[in-house]
Amino acid sequence: MTSIAVFETLFQGLTLGGLYGLIGAGLALNFGVLRVVNLAHGEMITIGAYLGVGYLALVPELNLGFVLVGAMLGCAVIGALLQTVVVERAMATRDPMVAMLVTFGIAIIIRNLLVETLGADLRGLNVNGLGSASLQFGDFSVGVLPLLTLLIALTAFAGLAWLIAKTAFGRAVRATSDNPEIAALMGISSKWIHIQVSALACALAALAGVLLAMRSSLSPFSGVERLLIAFEVVVLGGLGSIRGALLAGIALGLAQVTAARFDSNAGMLYVHLTFLVGLTLRAVRGKLI
């Protein structure tokens, strides 16, 4: 490989990894506070992307900012509703497996609703021809979309870290995650925190979902693959570590992009392999979740 190819691969891996980190951060946040692994997270990512498709169908000239914010808001509302109406009730059974199976049921319902209403075919998402625009730096040409994606992902990460570490909301979230009973004694409504956290996780999912769909493609079945990546990010990055999620996301993104150079139809094989190797190494070192 030439140095340009190496640079391009690294850059692609970095942008993809940033998005993987984001979907992982959403899942980790949800699990950290609710103690429920949300198996519908992948479907939230897909819904976010379809919302983007929908907005663009209504207003073809809509710019990326509005598409992203619109998708995030839409998904946040859906996430908050699902949390209030379904997941919170399932959590009342005090069996985390029941709640997880409920989210799995929701995922199947959403996936098949998408198939029935929008069709099962693959489609792309193109916002104002951003996918093909590029900037020239001497010999390097850098796509505008990957550059924007990386900037947006890093901004979202910084924003999330700030929100959790510095604000009153973040303090309440951390308190509920550490000790829900004491947090409740201090006047924090755990139900309200659950709803807010679900909305935030879904908004992050939608943000990554739109950008992922712009990068590759979209179908009602994309959710499964993306849920598994989010999960791998959480396990490798460590729970409750926002920086860990970013690093794990980048590792998996790099693995996927590098493998694709040598083996173009590898799909997620090497991403899963990276995860399984990482898991085994940790098992050997005796450090496990």
Added chain:
Amino acid sequence: MKSTLKDILILGVGIVIAFVGAATIDPGMLFLLCEVLVLFFMAQMWNLLAGYGGQVSMGHQAFVGMGAYVLFVLANNTSISPWIILALVPFIIGLLALPLGAAVFRLKHAYFSIGMWVIAEFIQTLVIKTEVLGGSSGIVLRPGGNPLKGDPERAVFFIAVVACFALMIGLRRLLNAPIGLALLSVRDNEAAAESAGINVRKLHLQIFSLSAAGCAGAGALYYMTVLYLSPMDGFQINWVVAMMFICVVGGMGTLTGPFVGTLIFVGLRETMTAFDISGGRYWIVMGVIAVATLLFAPRGLWPFHQSLFAKGK
């Protein structure tokens, strides 16, 4: 040994039913019944691990696909009868599951669930990319290079009925044996069970291997009637979704629950197909039923029905 005599009698009745059924029922109905029995068998094996062991696996489709692939590949490339290979499949996959389980049980609870899912996806992608196994286009069952002779669904039905009877008897005995009591104590309080001297890791590995072996055998049996196997079909997530829905709706951690669940699962599908509703819309309805059951009768419909009955007395 009164109970042993009873078990032998029940198994004898099962063999008679299997024989009469296999000889008289028409092929189309046999095919459907084979699927029902196979689904029930798989759901019961998933139930052993999830309902009794407390370990919810989202990757059991891996064992279904692996069992079927072992059967197809061995039958096509050797001169051994496929029926003998079928009998060996559970042992092969059960042994393979031991090292796999040792690795994946390092993940706890929800992490175990999704860790299994990742492994299933990994194995599926691996098979798609392996040309020797037929790649993405799959393989046709041609034992020793020739098409399978006779009506396989008659033999498959016979085996499936006997296997389901044997499974119910076996599971009942297993759960009443020391290992079954240990299993229940671990599910209800892992720390307490461990302090009472139970080797939780070993116990979980044993039932994981058993559950994998059962699903592999059922998978191989099912694809014996289909005669064609592809990675998109053998490793599809719908296998584990079916096992989960059947157990959740019928009642996890009971032996009767999966029976009720299978009746609802297949009954609903056949009814909806009769009204020309199938595919995605069926899964939506089944998903709603599963979620509603988890919310309003988290232990499943069979235990719920029993509790209603108990209150009525």
